[in-house]
Amino acid sequence: xxxxxxxxxxxxxxxxxxxxxxxxxxxxxxxxxxxxxxxxxxxxxxxxxxxxxxxxxxxxxxxxxxxxxxxxxxxxxxxxxxxxxxxxxxxxxxxxxxxxxxxxxxxxxxxxxxxxxxxxxxxxxxxxxxxxxxxxxxxxxxxxxxxxxxxxxxxxxxxxxxxxxxxxxxxxxxxxxxxxxxxxxxxxxxxxxxxxxxxxxxxxxxxxxxxxxxxxxxxxxxxxxxxxxxxxxxxxxxxxxxxxxxx
Numbered sequence: 001x002x003x004x005x006x007x008x009x010x011x012x013x014x015x016x017x018x019x020x021x022x023x024x025x026x027x028x029x030x031x032x033x034x035x036x037x038x039x040x041x042x043x044x045x046x047x048x049x050x051x052x053x054x055x056x057x058x059x060x061x062x063x064x065x066x067x068x069x070x071x072x073x074x075x076x077x078x079x080x081x082x083x084x085x086x087x088x089x090x091x092x093x094x095x096x097x098x099x100x101x102x103x104x105x106x107x108x109x110x111x112x113x114x115x116x117x118x119x120x121x122x123x124x125x126x127x128x129x130x131x132x133x134x135x136x137x138x139x140x141x142x143x144x145x146x147x148x149x150x151x152x153x154x155x156x157x158x159x160x161x162x163x164x165x166x167x168x169x170x171x172x173x174x175x176x177x178x179x180x181x182x183x184x185x186x187x188x189x190x191x192x193x194x195x196x197x198x199x200x201x202x203x204x205x206x207x208x209x210x211x212x213x214x215x216x217x218x219x220x221x222x223x224x225x226x227x228x229x230x231x232x233x234x235x236x237x238x239x240x241x242x243x244x245x246x247x
Contacts, residue, residue, distance in 0.1 A: 007122040012110055015135055022139060023146035034147045035244055038140060042083040045136030049080050052129045070184070073171045073191045076105045080137055086144070089243050093163075096156035099141040100227050101164055106137035112200050149242045151234040157227045165220060168193070172213040192216070 026034055051057065054068035072078045079102040085094035120127055144150035172193045178184045179194075186194045194212045196202035202215075209215040 008113060011122075011131055015110060015131075015138075018135070019139060019142055023142055026143045027146045027148075029147070031147075031244075034143070034149070037143060038087060038149075041136045041140040041143065042087055045080050045083050045133050045140070048129055048133040048136070049077055052126070052133070053077070057125045057129065070189070070191075073175060073189065073193075074197075075167070075171075075192055076102075076109065076134070076137070078167065079105060080133055083137065083140055086140060089241075092242075093156065093159060095141070095144065095150050095242065096153060097160050097163055098137070099145070099150055099152050100156070100160050100230060101223065103138050103141045104223065104226055106134040108201070109134050109199075110138075144242075145234070145237075148237075148239045151237045151239045152227070152230045154228075154231040154235075157224070157231060160227065161220060161224060164223060168213065168216055 026037060029037070049071070050063065050068065051059075053071040054063040054065065055061075056064065056067075072081065079098070082094060082102070083098060085091050086098050088094065117127055117130075141150065171191055175184075175189045175191045175193050179186060179189065189195065192199075192202060193216070196206050201219075205218050206215045208218070
């Protein structure tokens, strides 16, 4: 929270209020209106990533696929593009993944922003777009929970953790291969595998385990505990199957 100070606290407060009000409102909406809101959140977040990285925050109509592809090897950006999969009725794993891991990653960014934001004005498009994307990533699972379409389930803890581990490993392998071939440098990898991007918790783990990729292993243990606690909180929460038409 040192990076943005008072402005960051104001962002946090407004975001918390907006999410709380949103959860209250969505719980009162009819099913069709809830569905519209879900779609808007998923597409808004995914579209924001294309706008922020693929289009460089400019409405030029031209997308830099190289930059976008590299940015997808940064944990949160890849997760954000998966949000539309939450809208596929039978794809429960996608909903559980976003509910547990994507929401965790986005929320922790609110609490621990990158130090690269420190030199930017609070109204800078980079900060506004990034904050909005993280808000969508948290809002979609929360709104689905409020609408009783979703709850974190204990049986999905290990599958989700396995997906996270597989993602870390795939990104490490791809990044290492590109670096070895001289196509990119460590600094250009855009990946938390090789660079912590000034995020305090990653900086701490890298000092503890000063080896790329392996320094992320403690994160898996934290996620395991977080997932278990999250599931325990909603153990008695009743939900109805996610579908677009009520039967």
